[in-house]
Each structure stands twice: as C-alpha cells, then as structure tokens.
Amino acid sequence: MATTPKPQETAKIDHRPPLFEKGWMDKPAEIRPGIYCYGSKPKNLEYVGMPYPKEWNPEDEDWQLPENWKEIIEEGFKDRLDRFRSLKVFMDICVRCGACADKCHFFIGSGDPKNMPVLRAELLRSVYRKKFTTGGKLLGKFGGGRDLTEDVLKEWWYYLYQCSECRRCSVFCPYGIDTAEVTILGRELTNLLGLNIDWIAAPVANCYRTGNHLGIQPHAYKDMLDFFTDEIEDITGLRMEQDMNRKGAEILFVTPSGDVFADPGTYTCMGYMMLFHYLKSIGLDITWSTYASEGGNFGYFTSHEMAKRLNAKMYAEAKRLGVKWILGGECGHMWRVLNQYMDTFNGPPDFLEEPVSPLTGTKFENAKTTKMVHLVEFTADLIKNNKLKLDTSRNDNLKVTFHDSCNTSRGMGFLEEPRYVIKSVCNHFYEMPPETIREQTFCCGSGSGLNAGEDMELRMRGGLPRANAVKYVHEKHGVNMLACICAIDRAVLPNLMDYWVPGVQVTGVHEMVANALVFEGEQKRTTNLRGEPLPGMEDEEDV
Amino acid sequence: MNFFLSIIFSSVAVVVVVLIPWIGVGALDLRALFGIVIPYAAMATFFVGIVVRVIDWGRSPVPFRIPTTAGQEWSFPWIKRSRIDNPKGLGGVIVRMLFEVLAFRSLFRNTRLEYRRVDGVPKVDYEWEKWLWLAAILFHYSFLVIFLRHFRFFMEPVPGFVTLLQNLDGFMQMGAAPFNGFGLPGVYLTDMLLMAALTWLLLRRILYSQIRYISLPADYFPLFLILALGFSGMLMRYLFRVDVTKVKELAIGLFKFSPSVPEGIGVIFYIHLFILCVLIAYFPFSKLMHLAGIFLSPTRNLSNNSRFVRHVNPWNYPVPTHTYEEYEDEFREHMIEAGLPVEKGADATAESEEKE
Numbered sequence: 001m002a003t004t005p006k007p008q009e010t011a012k013i014d015h016r017p018p019l020f021e022k023g024w025m026d027k028p029a030e031i032r033p034g035i036y037c038y039g040s041k042p043k044n045l046e047y048v049g050m051p052y053p054k055e056w057n058p059e060d061e062d063w064q065l066p067e068n069w070k071e072i073i074e075e076g077f078k079d080r081l082d083r084f085r086s087l088k089v090f091m092d093i094c095v096r097c098g099a100c101a102d103k104c105h106f107f108i109g110s111g112d113p114k115n116m117p118v119l120r121a122e123l124l125r126s127v128y129r130k131k132f133t134t135g136g137k138l139l140g141k142f143g144g145g146r147d148l149t150e151d152v153l154k155e156w157w158y159y160l161y162q163c164s165e166c167r168r169c170s171v172f173c174p175y176g177i178d179t180a181e182v183t184i185l186g187r188e189l190t191n192l193l194g195l196n197i198d199w200i201a202a203p204v205a206n207c208y209r210t211g212n213h214l215g216i217q218p219h220a221y222k223d224m225l226d227f228f229t230d231e232i233e234d235i236t237g238l239r240m241e242q243d244m245n246r247k248g249a250e251i252l253f254v255t256p257s258g259d260v261f262a263d264p265g266t267y268t269c270m271g272y273m274m275l276f277h278y279l280k281s282i283g284l285d286i287t288w289s290t291y292a293s294e295g296g297n298f299g300y301f302t303s304h305e306m307a308k309r310l311n312a313k314m315y316a317e318a319k320r321l322g323v324k325w326i327l328g329g330e331c332g333h334m335w336r337v338l339n340q341y342m343d344t345f346n347g348p349p350d351f352l353e354e355p356v357s358p359l360t361g362t363k364f365e366n367a368k369t370t371k372m373v374h375l376v377e378f379t380a381d382l383i384k385n386n387k388l389k390l391d392t393s394r395n396d397n398l399k400v401t402f403h404d405s406c407n408t409s410r411g412m413g414f415l416e417e418p419r420y421v422i423k424s425v426c427n428h429f430y431e432m433p434p435e436t437i438r439e440q441t442f443c444c445g446s447g448s449g450l451n452a453g454e455d456m457e458l459r460m461r462g463g464l465p466r467a468n469a470v471k472y473v474h475e476k477h478g479v480n481m482l483a484c485i486c487a488i489d490r491a492v493l494p495n496l497m498d499y500w501v502p503g504v505q506v507t508g509v510h511e512m513v514a515n516a517l518v519f520e521g522e523q524k525r526t527t528n529l530r531g532e533p534l535p536g537m538e539d540e541e542d543v
Numbered sequence: 544m545n546f547f548l549s550i551i552f553s554s555v556a557v558v559v560v561v562l563i564p565w566i567g568v569g570a571l572d573l574r575a576l577f578g579i580v581i582p583y584a585a586m587a588t589f590f591v592g593i594v595v596r597v598i599d600w601g602r603s604p605v606p607f608r609i610p611t612t613a614g615q616e617w618s619f620p621w622i623k624r625s626r627i628d629n630p631k632g633l634g635g636v637i638v639r640m641l642f643e644v645l646a647f648r649s650l651f652r653n654t655r656l657e658y659r660r661v662d663g664v665p666k667v668d669y670e671w672e673k674w675l676w677l678a679a680i681l682f683h684y685s686f687l688v689i690f691l692r693h694f695r696f697f698m699e700p701v702p703g704f705v706t707l708l709q710n711l712d713g714f715m716q717m718g719a720a721p722f723n724g725f726g727l728p729g730v731y732l733t734d735m736l737l738m739a740a741l742t743w744l745l746l747r748r749i750l751y752s753q754i755r756y757i758s759l760p761a762d763y764f765p766l767f768l769i770l771a772l773g774f775s776g777m778l779m780r781y782l783f784r785v786d787v788t789k790v791k792e793l794a795i796g797l798f799k800f801s802p803s804v805p806e807g808i809g810v811i812f813y814i815h816l817f818i819l820c821v822l823i824a825y826f827p828f829s830k831l832m833h834l835a836g837i838f839l840s841p842t843r844n845l846s847n848n849s850r851f852v853r854h855v856n857p858w859n860y861p862v863p864t865h866t867y868e869e870y871e872d873e874f875r876e877h878m879i880e881a882g883l884p885v886e887k888g889a890d891a892t893a894e895s896e897e898k899e
Binding site: 007008011012013015016017018019021022023024049081082083084085086087088089090092093094095096097098099101102103108113116118119122133134135142143144167170171172173174175176177178181208209210211217218219222223244245246247290291304305308309312313316317320338339340341343344345347348362365366367368369370372377380381384409410411412413414415416417420433435436438439440464465468469 | 619679
C-alpha cells in the first residue's frame with residue numbers, strides 16, 4: 001500500500017496548469033499509487049454475474065481487455081445515449097465556461113486538471129464527438145474529437161474512480177450538467193469490461209449474498225446487536241432488546257451496515273436502538289431485518305442495474321414481513337437512491353400503506369408513494385410533538401457542527417430536519433461557512449465507493465475543503481464534534497479529521513439524541529455512549 | 544492540441560469566413576449566391592438542425608427523476624421549504640427554469656477558489672466572482688437587443704417596439720460627443736457592451752490557466768466569429784456606410800420569398816451577412832445548442848417529487864435478485880441457532896441440499 005504523504009506535503013497544491021504544455025488530450029493518465037483503488041477481484045464479479053472477471057492490476061500495462069473491447073464500449077455508449085436523455089444532453093451542451101472547474105473537492109485538493117468536472121466529462125465527450133457527431137468525425141482533434149484507445153480507457157477508469165458523484169458542480173453549472181451522471185454512466189461502461197474497483201465490487205457481492213456490504217451473516221448481525229444491547233445496559237441499566245425478522249411488525253427498519261460494524265457508527269446504531277426502545281412503550285412496533293440489512297447501495301456505484309438488484313431487497317422484505325411502511329437510517333447515497341430511484345426501480349409498493357407516525361399521528365405526505373421515511377425526519381417530528389424527554393446538558397461537552405452529506409443535500413434537499421434535531425439535543429451548535437454547507441456542501445472525499453485504504457492520499461486530498469471548513473469553526477468556536485447523517489461519513493471523517501484537524505471527533509445525529517434521551521427507570525448516567533464521562537461526571541468513581 | 548494551436552486554428556477559420564464573401568462578392572460578384580442562396584441555406588440549416596437535434600434529445604427518455612436539489616425539500620408544514628431551488632411541482636419548476644434561462648441563476652452562484660498556504664497549512668477560501676455571470680448576461684442580452692433592433696431592416700413599417708428599443712439603446716447619442724457633428728450616427732450602448740463582454744469572455748479563456756486548459760477550438764471559434772460579426776456590423780454603421788434602403792429591399796425580399804439582389808450594396812454588408820450565415824449554420828452542430836439544451840436538462844426541469852409521485856422508467860426491466868428464500872436456504876441453520884425466525888423448519892435445509 002502506498003504511504004500517505006504528510007499534510008504539509010499534501011498541501012503543496014498548484015491549481016494552475018502550465019502554459020506551455022501539450023493539450024490534455026495528448027497526455028495519458030499516470031496511474032499513481034495512493035490515488036487509485038485496487039482492481040475488482042474475479043470472484044466478486046463472478047458472484048453477481050458481471051462480465052470479464054479477471055485478476056488485474058491497474059498499474060500493469062496489460063489490462064487483459066477482450067479483443068472486441070472497443071465495440072463493447074461503443075455499443076454500450078450508444079445504448080446509454082438512447083436510454084438516458086441526461087447523457088445525450090450533457091454530452092452536447094457544455095460550453096466549457098469553467099464555472100465548475102474549482103468547485104470539485106478533488107480538484108481543490110489535488111490540482112490535477114483532469115479533476116475539474118468539465119474535463120472529467122470531456123474525457124468521455126471527446127470520444128463521443130469522434131464517434132457520434134459530424135463535427136468530431138470530420139475535424140478530429142480540431143473538432144474536439146478523440147479516438148478511443150487503451151490509454152483513453154485507462155484515463156477514463158482512473159478519473160471516473162476519482163469522482164465521488166457528489167453533484168456539487170451541477171449546482172454551479174448554468175445548464176445543470178451533472179458530472180455525477182456522467183461518472184455513473186461512465187462507470188457502467190468500465191463495468192462492461194470487468195473494470196470496477198474491488199472496494200465497490202466486494203461490497204456488491206457481499207450485499208447480494210448476505211444482505212449487507214460487509215458480508216455480515218444473519219447470526220453475526222444478531223450477535224452485534226446483542227453486543228450493543230449489553231453495552232447499552234452497562235450505561236443505562238436497561239435492557240433494550242430489538243426485534244429481528246419479525247413478521248407482522250408495523251415498521252421495517254433498514255440502515256447501512258456500516259452502523260453495526262465500526263466506531264463511531266456503532267454509537268449511532270446504539271442510538272437507534274435506544275430510541276426504538278424508548279418509543280416501544282408508547283406504541284412503536286418495529287423490526288430490523290438481517291436480509292434487508294443494508295441501506296446503502298454500492299450497486300449504485302457500479303450500474304443502474306446493479307443498484308436496482310440490490311435495492312430490491314427492501315420492498316421484498318417489507319412484503320414478506322407484512323409491515324406497513326419502512327423507516328430508513330442515517331445514510332447519504334442510500335437516501336439519494338431511496339428518494340430519486342427506489343420507487344422507479346422496484347415500485348410501486350402497493351402492498352404498503354402511506355406512512356403515518358404511530359406516535360404523533362403525523363402523515364409523512366412527502367413519502368406517500370415510496371412509503372419510506374427518513375429516521376431523522378421521524379425523530380424531528382417526535383421532538384416537535386414533545387414525545388421525547390431530553391436532557392441536553394448531557395451533550396454540553398460537545399461543540400457541534402454539521403456536515404451535510406452530498407446526497408441528502410443535492411439529491412433530496414434534506415437540510416433543516418437534521419439541524420432541527422441537533423439543535424434540540426445539544427446546546428452548542430455552530431455552522432461552517434455558507435459556501436461549504438447545505439446545497440454547497442463539500443464531500444467527505446471518500447464517497448461513491450472510494451473509501452478504501454489504498455487510496456488514502458486521494459481521500460485526504462478530496463476531503464481537504466471539508467476539513468478546512470471544520471478547521472475554521474474549530475479555531476473560531478472550539479468545535480470538537482462533527483455531526484453527520486451518513487455512514488460513509490462516519491467511517492471516513494475520523495481519518496480526515498486526524499489528518500487535517502486533530503481534536504475533532506465524528507458522530508451520527510442519533511448518538512447525540514440517545515445521549516440526551518431520558519428513560520424512565522434508567523440508572524444515573526455517568527458516561528455517554530462512548531464510555532466517556534458526561535459533563536460534570538468526570539470525577540465519578542465508576543468512570 | 545495546446546491552446547496556441549486552438550487559437551490559431553479558430554482565428555484562421557474566421558479569417559477564411561471573412562475572405563470568402565470578400566472575394567466572392569468583391570472580386571467575383573457572386574451577389575445572388577451570397578445574398579440569396581447562402582442565407583436561405585443557412586436559415587434552413589439553422590431551423591432544421593435545431594429541430595432535428597431537439598427531437599433527437601427528446602427521443603431518449605428520462606428514466607429517473609434526478610433534479611439537483613439546491614434548497615430545502617418539501618417536508619413538515621413547520622419547515623420552510625425552498626420553492627424555487629427544490630421545486631415540488633410544476634409551478635416551482637417553471638419559476639426555476641425562468642430564473643435559469645432569463646437570469647442565469649446557477650452561474651450567479653459562482654465563486655472563485657483562493658488557495659493559500661500559511662506556514663505550510665492550507666487555507667481554502669471562496670471569493671466573490673460575478674464577472675463571468677455579468678459578462679454572460681451582458682453578452683446575451685446585448686445580442687438579443689441587437690437582433691431585435693435589426694427588425695427595422697426586415698419589416699415595413701418598422702414596429703413600434705423596434706423604434707423604442709432603438710431609441711433607448713441609442714440614448715448615448717447625446718453623450719457621444721466626440722463623434723457628434725462629424726456626420727457619424729449615434730453609438731448604440733449594446734454594440735459597446737456586446738464587444739466588451741465578448742472581449743472579456745475571450746480574455747478569460749486566455750488569461751486564466753484553468754479555463755485556458757479546458758478550452759477547445761470549438762470555444763474560440765464562436766467567440767471570434769461573433770466578434771467578427773459585431774465588428775463588421777459596427778464598421779458598416781460607423782465607417783463604411785452602406786445604402787440602408789437597398790439592404791432593406793434585399794432583406795424584405797428574402798423574408799417574403801421573392802428575393803432579389805439590388806445593385807450597389809457595399810461588400811462589407813456581404814461579409815457581415817456571410818458571418819451571420821456561418822454562425823447560424825454552425826449553431827445546431829455546436830455547443831451553441833445550450834440555448835435549447837437548458838430546457839431539456841433533467842437536473843433543472845424536474846421537480847423533486849419522486850418520494851410522493853411515482854416516476855416511471857419506460858425501459859424498466861426485470862433484474863435477477865437474490866431472494867429471501869435463497870438467503871434463508873444458505874443461512875437457515877445459523878438463523879435457527881441464533882433464534883432468528885425462519886420461514887421453513889430445519890429439515891428444509893436438508894431438502895434443499897438434497898435437491899442440489
């Protein structure tokens with residue numbers, strides 16, 4: 001694995017491509033360790049029936065392409081132009097005004113000109129022009145056209161897996177050109193040749209088989225929740241058992257498996273469990289599922305088809321268990337898929353009912369047809385209706401800022417709900433600068449399946465704009481906790497903070513909710529869910 | 544291709560575009576070709592080309608509802624939603640599109656990256672940058688006004704709004720003191736603005752290293768072409784006057800489909816007209832199609848309602864999935880051992896194994 005350079009080294013970034021240089025079309029990509037993710041392993045492609053599985057190393061000269069690889073790509077390209085108006089229009093109308101150029105976190109953090117969104121799309125556009133447009137056919141390079149060669153294909157691969165599909169550029173584009181859409185379809189093309197990254201291919205295969213990306217089998221999944229139940233009992237003195245795979249429950253709960261697997265996501269998971277237990281006595285009837293044990297969807301980083309194949313489990317499980325509606329945990333791309341694709345992929349879920357909160361009677365009219373409610377909006381509604389007894393002083397040691405996930409912001413518009421919940425459970429909340437939050441939020445640097453270990457340099461570079469904004473509030477207000485509603489964020493932001501802004505921790509929103517939640521009959525709480533002393537409890541003996 | 548080559552190629556192309564009518568009319572006197580045939584051909588290419596292109600876009604469906612949401616979604620009544628940037632229905636989409644098309648709202652959000660290192664520690668800032676937006680707005684609206692002003696050459700009688708526009712646009716006539724009294728006509732504000740905006744749009748492509756890196760001949764060519772169009776028009780107005788009544792005769796003839804080419808129109812007019820013909824004939828094959836494309840952009844023209852109104856994908860097809868039955872068959876024993884509910888009893892595992 002490549003060693004990650006020190007922050008001081010990484011910070012030496014030049015955003016100005018030199019004046020005297022060959023044009024970008026003639027410069028093949030230099031595939032550099034620390035930036036790329038390992039190639040997909042054959043067993044993971046085979047398990048889900050993806051074409052051309054092979055052992056391969058992106059740094060090798062020979063990528064073991066099938067003989068007719070050009071035809072495959074060209075046909076695949078044409079097929080997608082015919083099926084996606086977005087692709088066709090986005091290939092044709094870019095004027096290269098450059099408004100998007102410095103909006104990409106990967107460009108800001110790397111200075112690599114091919115990370116400017118416009119150029120990332122031009123990598124495909126140049127081939128499109130040469131193959132599918134009159135001007136490109138007639139004028140070649142002068143018409144902005146370029147032949148599809150192995151070097152071009154490698155360049156596609158290298159840069160398509162350096163885009164986290166965050167859509168920040170599309171906010172600034174005067175025509176709404178969405179590089180995420182180009183990346184998504186470009187990745188579909190690479191997948192026609194078996195060229196995925198293994199950090200995506202393995203979770204996809206796992207999810208297909210075991211129901212979740214991490215490959216946690218049903219009994220192990222239950223073990224993990226049992227373990228959390230013990231932990232919670234230690235802290236609160238109450239045993240908060242959860243129901244799993246229970247038929248006839250009113251609500252099915254689906255959350256990213258990252259939440260049950262690694263800190264600090266696990267604390268968020270404990271937060272969910274505590275909230276559900278709290279509500280049980282006042283009428284919540286909910287079950288977890290080991291089959292639909294993944295909210296996230298790495299299939300979405302592979303192809304639309306794979307996204308649909310993995311997403312299908314949610315409705316299928318809801319139907320099997322006979323629930324009325326589905327509640328979804330804190331996750332980013334999960335919610336982009338649920339909001340913008342799920343019903344279209346696998347709907348209509350006419351065996352479900354329009355979601356109504358059993359505790360407040362609130363109808364979730366905005367989830368009328370997907371029948372899937374975001375846990376944070378569910379909780380926001382509970383707080384608004386005074387259903388939760390909260391002791392916010394338990395979070396008084398936290399100075400919190402909120403990182404909007406790309407997908408929930410720009411693929412949904414889920415901005416106020418999490419802020420409302422956070423402000424209801426903590427007393428110290430500070431926003432980062434406006435150019436770095438809400439619809440202009442910056443990616444964590446590791447989205448869309450790029451949260452591997454071997455591309456750590458890329459991740460630290462891509463996360464720089466986010467880290468820089470956190471640093472600003474850390475220095476100005478003493479912010480020490482970065483809240484988020486995304487499992488990938490929870491997995492990757494701790495690394496990013498350690499690298500650029502030591503002293504800031506990362507939390508999910510429901511961890512803070514559970515810390516503040518006051519249970520009847522609980523023992524006097526001395527620690528938070530992490531086992532750290534609560535404010536004012538530092539001297540308690542049993543800490 | 545580097546940027547020198549791009550600039551040289553596109554400027555040579557524009558020089559050729561200027562030379563063709565200069566020689567064609569000036570030396571060879573092919574007035575019918577340049578006054579009638581080419582304008583008709585160009586107009587046909589323009590209209591047919593745009594229609595064909597838009598139909599072609601329209602033939603590809605919009606399988607998924609993928610608006611870029613740039614504000615708060617519709618949620619609880621107590622949460623203020625962003626009606627324009629995150630539209631819930633058609634009304635919001637229309638307003639969003641109007642803002643986009645008429646005011647370049649997204650471009651208005653533009654900022655400029657300011658990257659520094661202070662003692663080796665990176666500092667990232669996002670600075671005010673509205674120049675691109677301003678130049679774009681000035682360019683497009685000036686072009687529109689100039690286009691509308693030209694109606695006085697095609698229409699008899701001249702419509703009232705054209706005269707009004709002309710008067711408004713020429714209000715600087717009084718102030719253009721150095722020119723007044725030399726027999727020169729008043730200066731149009733939009734002429735100046737158009738040329739200034741174009742110059743800026745060109746300069747930023749050359750001066751800003753990032754924009755220089757991404758620019759293609761297809762970016763310089765239309766800029767040079769429109770600069771040449773404006774320049775030839777201004778030359779005609781301010782220096783080499785042509786006989787306006789004859790030009791009008793030609794133009795009206797073209798639009799009434801009874802074309803004739805009057806004698807004695809200066810070659811500068813044919814150069815101006817030919818540049819325009821090249822521009823509109825080039826239009827449907829170029830990035831200039833953003834004019835139509837913006838209306839079909841799925842991240843802008845869709846409402847964010849896919850959680851409460853079902854969006855149908857016309858080519859949706861069934862896909863293989865891993866069913867619960869297959870899942871339980873693989874893990875049944877473990878599930879039973881862990882106390883998880885199962886559909887079939889323990890003996891089902893043995894059965895399914897037998898079948899295999």
